[in-house]
Amino acid sequence: MPFELSVEKLIGILEKEKLSLGEYTLRSEMEESEKSREEVLSEMAQVLATMREAASQGRERPVKSVSGLTGGDAYRYQQAIDSQRTIMGQVMSDSVSMALSCSEVNASMGRIVACPTAGSCGIVPGALLAAAKKFHKSDGEILMALFTASGVGIIIGSKATLSGAEGGCQAECGSATAMAAAAICEMLGGTPSQAFDAAAVALKNVMGLVCDPVAGLVEIPCIKRNASGAVNAILCADLALAGVPSYIPFEDTVEAMYKVGQSMCGALKETAQGGLAVTPAGIRLRNRVLGVKPQTK
């Protein structure tokens, strides 16, 4: 299997053959699925279309979650952008607004692409589409970047985990951020080595992040962590493209993330029994959703 080798070796192959990680991932998918380049690309074009839809729905009108806990944040923030009230510049604020939109669409039972998971579905579209917009990237270039992101996701999934229940939020939102950072880096002309540096720094920045959803729902704090992930991804791509190296290589970082995830207690891994989920406010919100009446003394 094309990804059963060390990242160091993979980077060596990519540099020698003058291949991008995206191109390598696309070719390995063709080989594994026995599909033509056109078929695989057109499947990815469907993915991109769904991402774009999810990234805009929540900005155009307020979207409310099924539980009623959250909603309308992408719309609020988009209004701040439109009236030039945001502190962040255009790219960063676009990435936030699109990431919020995808996550809110997800919580409202809209259609999203789990990338790699539904809970982290806003990070790759938010960061990638915002960066692509600034540099007027074509759909063809964005599609290749999605293959770069997939390559990083495949490596993390095979060497560690992509699931919050197994590794905490660092494994879900952290992985999505690493995927997005590498994708942007490569789309903007970075080398495979720079792309992996971007991914490594992205993971390092959220190492140890726990999965502590209020009421067990993919809303609080997940939606805002998607916004934060999108910003982190662009930051890391920017650093790598500027030539800032990651002193801890990607593969070591992935292994460290996995071990940190293993050492987290169960309460902090998607069980809603720790972290924000059990704060007084978290418990109040949970009781509201589950219809539990507060106990009177």
Added chain:
Amino acid sequence: MKKYGVFDIMGPTMIGPSSSHTAGAARLGKMARYLCGGSVASVRFLLHGSFGQTYRGHGTDKALLAGMMGINSDDYRLRDAFSIADAQGLQYSFEPADLGDVHPNTVRFEIVTKDGRQISVTGSSIGGGSVVITQIDDISVYFTGENPILITKHKDAPGIVSRIADLLYRAVINIGNMRVNRADGAKTATMYIELDKPLDKQLIDEIRKIPGIDEVLVLDVGMEGVNHAL
């Protein structure tokens, strides 16, 4: 080492919010629908563990019901499952329940078909939208629906299993996994065969014609979600 394809990472494309509690639930509903032959009059959903606690917020209830009506996990109609079911006259209820020592995301479907048959199907959503059916009526099974499944109910007599295997061999279809169950003292056996590629209609008809076969069902919830037996 787990093996991932590109579209395991960039996907699935699904109605939110949760791959296990929504997309996986829809898939379980669809499998239960196929297992009971597709014409459902009423269904009672017994929801275990996390399914029982969070089903409203995750839309697990809508997803399960949508699946029972053949709606896919990426179809917007999933959100309107209640009104669609009401319009079809399909009766349904949801109850949190303790199903014992099972996966936290487990549901039992208690189904009554339009021709009055009762069938119970139990399955779990085991992460990332992957599911497994673990029980049909009182028979333990284990299949994921990733490969087509052939299910037969037949007379418990020598030779029937080999006739089926022979037909599959002639059609160059590999058997990945198989299991024959026979309830104590019963004269009927149930067989589950996991195949590595779909069966065509002609082959299903030939299997039906084998003397002693009472019932043939094909479960194929791959990309197309086509059930050739219906």
